[in-house]
Amino acid sequence: SQELEQSPQSLIVQEGKNLTINCTSSKTLYGLYWYKQKYGEGLIFLMMLQKGGEEKSHEKITAKLDEKKQQSSLHITASQPSHAGIYLCGADWGSNYKLTFGKGTLLTVNP
């Protein structure tokens, strides 16, 4: 069974709208990493969360990790076409080596 679930699978929003992407882990996270990927290209690191209740922001993107360290959300405020792409969450469950990724959320922002 999938140990890291992302929702929704895809999302279409109008430019200027806010949106949220969720990532749920089946077990306690040591670290949670958010990446963005343009189709067929490499992953761009966005943010890393490690502490329960932690929240980080970069420009118009905010990521949070819940207190139990099993769920994270990525929130984009006033979306722009440049935000379009695939958002992936990656879990570190304490191995300190590999990341396990969700299937990704495809975001389309219509101008």
Place this chain on the structure above:
Amino acid sequence: DAGVTQSPTHLIKTRGQQVTLRCSPKSGHDTVSWYQQALGQGPQFIFQYYEEEERQRGNFPDRFSGHQFPNYSSELNVNALLLGDSALYLCASSSQGKGNIQYFGAGTRLSVL
């Protein structure tokens, strides 16, 4: 400051052949991880190299092997290619003690015919 670089960008092989993919890590990084990403899926961990040794391996057969050189660059070798090996192969580099933040290259698109 160059990021993670991978070569080649695209590759077409036939079943049964062997392939070698190359990766140069970001400056200052000493650890290289390889991932396979099938269409519509998230990347799957193949293995990680540190100090020229394979430190951890994902659920991939022995046909997948690797190497890390003294300058920290790395190669991924796949023998006896199958159609199912067609995917985007991503290399990521990181530095020990820096929160395991992995920085990815643009990938090598492998097509097996």
